[in-house]
Amino acid sequence: MSPRPTGRLFDRDLTLTRTYRAPIDDVWASVTEPERTARWFGRWEGEGGTGRTIKVQMAFEENAPWTELRIDACEPPRRLAVSASDEHGGWKLELLLAQTGDTTELTFVHHLDSLDNLGGIGSGWEYYLDMLTAAREGTPQPDFFKDYFPAMEAYYAALVGKA
Numbered sequence: 001m002s003p004r005p006t007g008r009l010f011d012r013d014l015t016l017t018r019t020y021r022a023p024i025d026d027v028w029a030s031v032t033e034p035e036r037t038a039r040w041f042g043r044w045e046g047e048g049g050t051g052r053t054i055k056v057q058m059a060f061e062e063n064a065p066w067t068e069l070r071i072d073a074c075e076p077p078r079r080l081a082v083s084a085s086d087e088h089g090g091w092k093l094e095l096l097l098a099q100t101g102d103t104t105e106l107t108f109v110h111h112l113d114s115l116d117n118l119g120g121i122g123s124g125w126e127y128y129l130d131m132l133t134a135a136r137e138g139t140p141q142p143d144f145f146k147d148y149f150p151a152m153e154a155y156y157a158a159l160v161g162k163a
Contacts, residue, residue: 002147005155007122014110018129024099028077039135050074089113115160119153
């Protein structure tokens with residue numbers, strides 16, 4: 001069964017949510033510890049902390065390029081905000097965690113500069129968040145081109161019409 005798109009658009013904030021039956025500290029470790037981020041996004045090097053810049057290897061992108069991420073906010077275990085600039089523009093991303101009982105909700109927010117290419121951007125974040133889920137659960141990694149792009153492109157293009 002192919003994954004269904006879950007993203008929502010609030011003005012220029014693309015928001016996706018995942019829920020894990022795990023303590024908040026464990027989910028926080030999945031999104032901040034280099035050996036754990038390597039399993040679903042890419043490994044990173046440098047010294048973490050607010051105001052610092054780290055290098056991240058985009059392990060699941062073509063040629064596994066390195067990119068720099070500035071850590072704009074790091075408030076363990078509830079909030080991580082990072083930003084980057086590349087040939088595609090600026091990227092401002094936030095991860096927000098909240099625990100209720102034995103469940104932790106992860107809310108991912110991409111603060112968009114533009115709504116251009118939302119189909120590719122939304123599909124990509126669905127893929128990476130599902131990669132996180134697969135890494136946490138020990139299940140097979142999803143296939144971006146089989147299940148996410150262009151399969152989810154129309155869903156995200158329709159969100160632009162509703163914004």
